[in-house]
Amino acid sequence: MxxxxxxxxxxxxxxIEAIKKAIFAAGAGQHDGYTECCFTTPGTGQFVAGQMANPAIGRRGILEMVEEVRCETSCVGSYTTKRVVEAxxxxxxxxxxxxxYEVIKLEDF
Known part of the structure; x- marks a missing residue:
């Protein structure tokens, strides 16, 4: 492994569903014979887009609150992980x- x-x-x-579809197609979420494995948690994100930003949601200079999902999944190998991040x-x-996003290297114990 x-x-x-x-x-x-x-x-x-x-x-979230479109993103999961894209990352699973790139190789994320495969574990011991299972595919499309992930864990999701709902929450609220916030941001203020600066004057140089091109926000997909909200407007520049205005505090935006968005119902978001935190998604965690696994990847095996650096090549696959890079492809998943690109997706x-x-x-x-x-x-x-x-x-x-965050990529965290895991240790086997």
Whole structure:
């Protein structure tokens, strides 16, 4: 088995299914014979888009509150993980100009 990583990202609730479809197609969420594995948690995100931003949601200079979903999934291997992150950043799937995500290297015990 290759090096395992956990991908955590945040997205508007209305976009989460399209994003999951894109990252699963790129190889995320595969674990011991299972596919499309992830865990999601609802929450509220907030931001103020600056004057140079091009927000997909809201307007520049205005505090925006968005019902979002935190999604966690796993990836095996750095090549697959990079492909999954590229799929996440694709604006056809994720509406945010700059998607928020974390990649965490996992250890086997």
């Amino acid at each position: 290759g090096t395992r990583y956990k991908l955590v990202f945040f997205a508007p609730a209305a976009s 996440l950043k694709n604006l056809e799937a994720h509406p945010y100009e700059v998607p928020v």
